[in-house]
Amino acid sequence: MNFKMTENGFTTETKFGVLEISGDDNYGFRPYQLLVSSLAVCSGGVLRKVLEKMRMPAENISIEVKEVIRNAEEANRLEKVHLHFIITNSELDEKRMPRVMELTRKSCSMVQSVTDSIEVVETYELIK
Template sequence: MKVNVNWHGKRRFEAKGDSNHPVVMDAKPDIGGENQGARPMELLLMGLGGCTGIDVVMILEKMRLTVEELSIEIDGTRREELPQKFTEIHMKYVLKGPDLTRDKVERAIRLSEEKYCSASASFNARIHASFELNGVTYEMRERVGENEDPLQ
């Protein structure tokens, strides 16, 4: 995978990867930016959401379940000192579908977290998840052991 990032003056950059889709990044005005693009740290969380979202939809489809809606609310906490890396990330999946069940949705999220999502594996932060299914909110159940099979 290769990405090119080009400076367009002040704090504005445009990036393109292998897919050739442009992404504009800029800084906030108080550090010299013009607010003409997403912040790089926002893009990290967006990438995490896209990665796990793709996984969850694919897993639920393989279970032959109908996903009518999926959105992911991501809240990242960063440390005060430099570098201001993420220390904790909370992800709330909001799903709707007529045949989705708590167990199946939780299984799909766990498989994404623990096996498939390269973005979440790349973060050095605690990642917590919860989900809302057809209007009911659930916290993820604690795992019994680290070697527990997520498919069981």
């Protein structure tokens, strides 16, 4: 990836289009938003695969970022992200969900990348 400076931030071109990044959300995605998005979507994708492998494929998964805590005293450092998964599936076995969530956390490269620096809390609810 190559990033080019603009008047208000940076841009990069991807095969899906131009990604605008700026510290000011009037001009693009803020870097912390991209980090939170990476944590959420990586986890969601892994969750989907784990459910499929356990023969409980999700009909739908929504991810709500319930909380983001940043530390203003340390350069607005990201300290905590709470991801809440809403999983729709008429055949989910609730007893197996703790293992599903454990495997999801263990297999998500983005969550594993920040394990020692950002607290990532994952909760879920099931809709049948």
